[in-house]
Amino acid sequence: MTELAIRQEINSSAERVVRRFGDRVVLDHLDLTIAHEELVVLLGPSGCGKSTLLRLLAGLDRPDGGRIEVPTRRAVVFQADRLLPWQRVLRNVSLGLRGPDAINRARQALAEVGLDDREDAWPKQLSGGEAQRVALARALVSEPELVLLDEPFAALDAITRLRMHDLVRELRRKHHAAMLLVTHDVDEAIALADRIVVMSDGRIGTSHDVALSATDREASTAREQLRAALLADLGLALKH
Amino acid sequence: MTAVIDRPTELVTTDAPTRRRDVFVAADARAKGRLATARKRLAWPLGIYTTPVVILIVWEILALAKVLKPTYAPAPTSIASTAVDLWQRGVLGPDLEVSLRRAAIGLALGLTAGVITGILGGLLRTGEFLFNGVIQIFNTIPLLAVLPVMIVWFGIDEMPKVLVIAFGAFVPMYLNLFAAIRGVDQRLIEMARTTGAGTWRLVTRVLVPGALPGFLVGLRFSLAYSILGLVAAETINADKGLGFMITQGETYLQTNQVYVGLVIYSMLGLLADQLVRTLERVLLRWRPSFEAS
Numbered sequence: 051m052t053e054l055a056i057r058q059e060i061n062s063s064a065e066r067v068v069r070r071f072g073d074r075v076v077l078d079h080l081d082l083t084i085a086h087e088e089l090v091v092l093l094g095p096s097g098c099g100k101s102t103l104l105r106l107l108a109g110l111d112r113p114d115g116g117r118i119e120v121p122t123r124r125a126v127v128f129q130a131d132r133l134l135p136w137q138r139v140l141r142n143v144s145l146g147l148r149g150p151d152a153i154n155r156a157r158q159a160l161a162e163v164g165l166d167d168r169e170d171a172w173p174k175q176l177s178g179g180e181a182q183r184v185a186l187a188r189a190l191v192s193e194p195e196l197v198l199l200d201e202p203f204a205a206l207d208a209i210t211r212l213r214m215h216d217l218v219r220e221l222r223r224k225h226h227a228a229m230l231l232v233t234h235d236v237d238e239a240i241a242l243a244d245r246i247v248v249m250s251d252g253r254i255g256t257s258h259d260v261a262l263s264a265t266d267r268e269a270s271t272a273r274e275q276l277r278a279a280l281l282a283d284l285g286l287a288l289k290h
Numbered sequence: 291m292t293a294v295i296d297r298p299t300e301l302v303t304t305d306a307p308t309r310r311r312d313v314f315v316a317a318d319a320r321a322k323g324r325l326a327t328a329r330k331r332l333a334w335p336l337g338i339y340t341t342p343v344v345i346l347i348v349w350e351i352l353a354l355a356k357v358l359k360p361t362y363a364p365a366p367t368s369i370a371s372t373a374v375d376l377w378q379r380g381v382l383g384p385d386l387e388v389s390l391r392r393a394a395i396g397l398a399l400g401l402t403a404g405v406i407t408g409i410l411g412g413l414l415r416t417g418e419f420l421f422n423g424v425i426q427i428f429n430t431i432p433l434l435a436v437l438p439v440m441i442v443w444f445g446i447d448e449m450p451k452v453l454v455i456a457f458g459a460f461v462p463m464y465l466n467l468f469a470a471i472r473g474v475d476q477r478l479i480e481m482a483r484t485t486g487a488g489t490w491r492l493v494t495r496v497l498v499p500g501a502l503p504g505f506l507v508g509l510r511f512s513l514a515y516s517i518l519g520l521v522a523a524e525t526i527n528a529d530k531g532l533g534f535m536i537t538q539g540e541t542y543l544q545t546n547q548v549y550v551g552l553v554i555y556s557m558l559g560l561l562a563d564q565l566v567r568t569l570e571r572v573l574l575r576w577r578p579s580f581e582a583s
Contacts, residue, residue: 108484125484132481136499136576145495146485174578192486 059086061121061228062107062196068115069102076102078252079116084196089222089229091239094249095284100232103249104200107230124196125189129204131181133173133188140169143188159191160184162224163217179210183217190225199231203238215241219264236280241267246276248283256283364546369553372546381535386554389532392448393520393558396455401512403456404463408508411464412471412501413493425464433458433515434522441527451523458515463508470504471497503577506570513562521555 062084069077076099084090094100105111106118108126133142144156160166163183173181182202189197203211215238222229233239239246246258258279262272334340346366352358353365360368376382407425410417436457440450474497482496524533532551539547 110480110484123486126481128477128481130477132477134478134482134496134499135578136502137495141495145482145491146487172576174576188485 060084061086061088062119062230064103064107064116064118066116067103067106067113067118069099069106069111070114075252077106077113080253082247082254084228084230086195086228087222087226089231089242089244091243091246092230092232092249093236093239093246093280093284094234096234098249099252100234100249101200104198104230104232107196108198121195123192123194124198125192125194127182127185127189127197127199127202129201131173131178131185133176133181133184135173137173138169139165139171139173139176139184142173142184143191145188146192155191156187159187162190162221163187179206179214182206182214186217186221190221190227193225194227197227197229199229201233202231204233204235211238218242236277236284239280240273240276246280248280250283250285361543361545364549369546369549373550373553376535376547376550382550385530385532385535388530389520389524392451392523392531393455393516396452396519397459397512397516399452400456400459400516401463401509404460404508404512405467405505408464408467409471411468413497418468421464422468425461428457428461429465433519437522437526446527451520451528454523455516455519458519459512462511462515463505466504466508466511467501470501470508473504474500502573506566506573509569510563510566513566514559517555517558517562 060083064080064082066079066081067077068075068079080103082090082103092100092103102111104126106113107120108124109120110126133139134145137145140153140156140160143159144152147155157166157169160169163186165180165183165187168176168180168184173184176184182205185202203214206214219242231239231242240260240262243260246260248255248257256279258276260267260276262270262276266272336343349358349363350366353360353363353368358365364372373382407417407421411421412418433454437450437454440453444450444453478496478500479492482492487495521533524531525537526533528534528537532554536548536551539545539551
């Protein structure tokens with residue numbers, strides 16, 4: 051997609067955003083735009099301000115400077131599932147829904163993440179992967195225009211994480227939302243992103259468009275080159 | 291995709307002399323002799339009430355053996371027959387009814403006030419400023435010290451007794467409910483906001499159920515303190531009720547009658563505890579709880 055085309059259909063934008071905690075400047079005049087239906091992966095080491103930016107975009111925090119513009123219909127998937135332990139799965143998904151068809155829509159969303167048979171379970175009865183799938187369903191059920199994912203699969207085991215990546219790709223075909231996924235996992239970034247941006251010193255350092263096919267994302271020379279470039283951006287010496 | 295899962299149930303002991311190893315097998319696979327089964331059944335036949343029952347039996351035996359004097363501690367069976375006797379003479383029934391009515395009205399007043407102020411204080415900053423200071427001060431006043439003031443204000447009829455019970459129930463309910471609402475996990479509140487749930491949803495689906503465990507703790511304290519208030523109010527000045535019955539027994543050295551009163555008070559306490567336990571079982575089904583082995 052050309053620069054001009056992206057400009058024409060901006061979903062979300064952050065312009066010269068500043069966020070300080072005491073003396074520490076976490077976001078220093080950061081700029082980021084996300085196009086409609088684009089999946090941007092925000093990559094960076096722990097503590098670089100990724101989550102701070104995501105909270106600002108979610109409206110959970112206010113900037114100290116700059117301007118943020120996001121769709122009103124947005125949803126967040128947090129690192130922990132944050133399910134209400136006192137509500138069954140279905141009621142957790144329908145939490146933000148109104149109207150007579152709320153329950154049906156929640157059922158549909160659960161079916162999309164493959165959990166239609168678990169709607170009556172309590173959150174304590176779910177495995178980590180199932181709980182995170184419920185959190186995904188809860189985010190998508192309101193048909194948001196922007197979904198913010200804050201290291202949503204970081205606490206899952208490697209096999210479950212790969213299944214979740216498949217699920218995210220499948221959900222993107224059905225829902226036409228822009229997504230911002232925060233992660234520190236380079237392989238996760240390559241597996242999912244349309245574009246990978248790397249954070250450094252409170253700003254977006256480099257940006258890589260990822261135009262690889264599904265098979266090329268798993269194994270190809272282009273993939274390895276991208277991986278090496280990302281590791282270099284993160285300040286990691288290339289050892290393999 | 292097949293996952294290799296480590297199954298501790300299939301571990302087998304080796305004869306390695308130096309290394310100590312643990313072996314875990316399915317619980318029902320363990321060799322269970324008749325002795326072991328019987329022992330399990332005999333261990334705690336009445337659950338948590340095993341100890342009280344054992345104490346009662348020992349007490350009965352000591353009384354029968356004349357180790358305990360009847361004027362000090364009459365045998366449990368003797369207390370029971372006194373209770374039946376008092377009931378048949380029409381003494382116990384009316385006294386019990388009066389006491390229960392006092393407790394019920396006092397509790398209803400105190401819990402209602404505690405729940406309303408607790409919710410307002412927990413949800414609204416204005417509510418917090420309005421109630422918190424006053425009730426924190428109330429909390430430092432011993433329940434029994436309130437009684438004389440109540441008598442000065444309202445005389446010696448039912449009003450001061452009911453109010454002391456209400457006061458005993460009100461303070462712990464407010465304090466626990468306030469703390470419970472403020473203590474609801476901030477991350478869940480934040481999550482609910484991001485789903486687009488409105489204030490009403492937030493209150494009914496997040497804050498109220500999240501505060502339920504604290505509410506039940508408050509209820510437990512409220513019931514306990516209201517029984518304390520009931521005893522105090524009835525013992526110090528009354529012309530009917532359980533406390534009056536006990537004072538009468540004390541005056542005429544009817545130790546049995548005193549014990550009947552004590553037993554009924556303890557029954558009320560047990561009943562209150564059972565009530566809260568049942569509520570916890572029903573309302574807190576969602577909670578992963580610790581079960582001691």
